[in-house]
Amino acid sequence: MKCRKCGEKASVNMRQHKLALCREHYLEWVPEQAERFITKYQMFTHDEKVLVAVSGGKDSLSLWDILVRLGYQADGLYIGLGIDAGIGYSAESHRLADKFALEHNLKLHVVDIEKEYGQPIPVMSEISHRGHGKPCAVCGLTKRHVMNRMARDLGYDVLATGHNLDDEAAVLFGNTLSWSMEFLLRQGPVLPSNDGLARKVKPLCRFYEREMTAYALLRGLEYIYEECPFAVGSTSIYYKEVLNRLENDRPGAKLTFYLRFLEARQSGLFVASMNPTGHLHPCTNCGQPTSAPDLCSFCRLIDKVAGQQSLVSNL
Ligand code: AMP
Ligand code: FES
Ligand code: ZN
Ligand code: ZN
Numbered sequence: 001m002k003c004r005k006c007g008e009k010a011s012v013n014m015r016q017h018k019l020a021l022c023r024e025h026y027l028e029w030v031p032e033q034a035e036r037f038i039t040k041y042q043m044f045t046h047d048e049k050v051l052v053a054v055s056g057g058k059d060s061l062s063l064w065d066i067l068v069r070l071g072y073q074a075d076g077l078y079i080g081l082g083i084d085a086g087i088g089y090s091a092e093s094h095r096l097a098d099k100f101a102l103e104h105n106l107k108l109h110v111v112d113i114e115k116e117y118g119q120p121i122p123v124m125s126e127i128s129h130r131g132h133g134k135p136c137a138v139c140g141l142t143k144r145h146v147m148n149r150m151a152r153d154l155g156y157d158v159l160a161t162g163h164n165l166d167d168e169a170a171v172l173f174g175n176t177l178s179w180s181m182e183f184l185l186r187q188g189p190v191l192p193s194n195d196g197l198a199r200k201v202k203p204l205c206r207f208y209e210r211e212m213t214a215y216a217l218l219r220g221l222e223y224i225y226e227e228c229p230f231a232v233g234s235t236s237i238y239y240k241e242v243l244n245r246l247e248n249d250r251p252g253a254k255l256t257f258y259l260r261f262l263e264a265r266q267s268g269l270f271v272a273s274m275n276p277t278g279h280l281h282p283c284t285n286c287g288q289p290t291s292a293p294d295l296c297s298f299c300r301l302i303d304k305v306a307g308q309q310s311l312v313s314n315l
Contacts, residue, residue: 082120
């Protein structure tokens with residue numbers, strides 16, 4: 001297989017795009033495409049300050065790398081979840097996020113959940129009794145809260161995450177199976193700012209996971225290979241496997257599924273039936289929008305964790 005641009009031996013063959021490229025041209029192609037998507041979906045401009053949520057994985061580190069290469073003002077945010085699971089998962093992901101920031105002379109904000117809120121995610125999850133013994137629900141709630149808070153408090157215009165096409169197609173698949181209109185309406189490359197929250201964007205949403213792995217490897221980025229240990233057996237991994245089987249037989253199916261959804265969404269198909277921001281008001285403690293009458297779910301969680309701690313210290 002030869003590179004379409006220079007005729008040298010190709011390093012990456014993308015059947016879904018009928019395109020093969022050598023290392024050099026692949027490393028040019030990825031940022032060019034990213035720039036195209038950023039502009040097409042009006043994610044942000046060169047004048048805006050971007051906060052990139054960096055997990056230490058290939059997607060978010062590649063995203064940070066691409067934005068910096070494109071000349072955007074992009075700082076990082078790492079959230080220390082306190083997940084060890086016998087492999088020092090959080091410690092290692094923190095080390096890799098730090099390493100990237102240091103090597104590229106970039107600013108990385110770090111929020112350590114245990115230091116800030118008293119307990120690491122797995123303990124918070126146990127105390128809360130949410131998520132049937134798995135910490136993913138509490139983890140997701142906490143990450144969303146912290147990302148919103150940091151972007152708002154530090155004055156960033158936009159928060160960028162490393163969700164790729166495989167992530168987005170799996171979520172879309174789940175939401176379509178249950179026809180969750182409210183979630184379908186909110187699932188786009190851009191979630192506009194509202195109620196004092198920064199705009200949220202997913203600049204990698206049209207890249208296959210495989211394409212991001214190839215980018216990280218060819219760029220020589222050091223990233224954590226392990227998925228979160230708690231993700232094993234999750235529904236989203238199952239949906240990804242199903243979609244990969246489909247993609248294998250019909251290259252491009254995953255991208256078409258996602259893009260046709262975006263077109264339908266753009267044409268207003270879901271808007272008439274739902275108003276996702278209806279009935280929201282600021283949480284009385286943290287000010288983030290919530291549909292609850294006083295405290296948001298995150299502040300209620302933290303109240304519960306603090307209550308448990310004072311019980312223990314009074315024993
Ligand atoms: P996940 O929810 O683990 O699939 O991650 C989706 C995106 O959320 C990643 O690409 C990152 O942008 C962001 N993210 C996940 N974990 C963290 C973390 N510990 N710190 C900062 N950002 C994170
Ligand atoms: Fe949060 Fe796995 S439980 S990353
Ligand atoms: Zn080439
Ligand atoms: Zn709150």
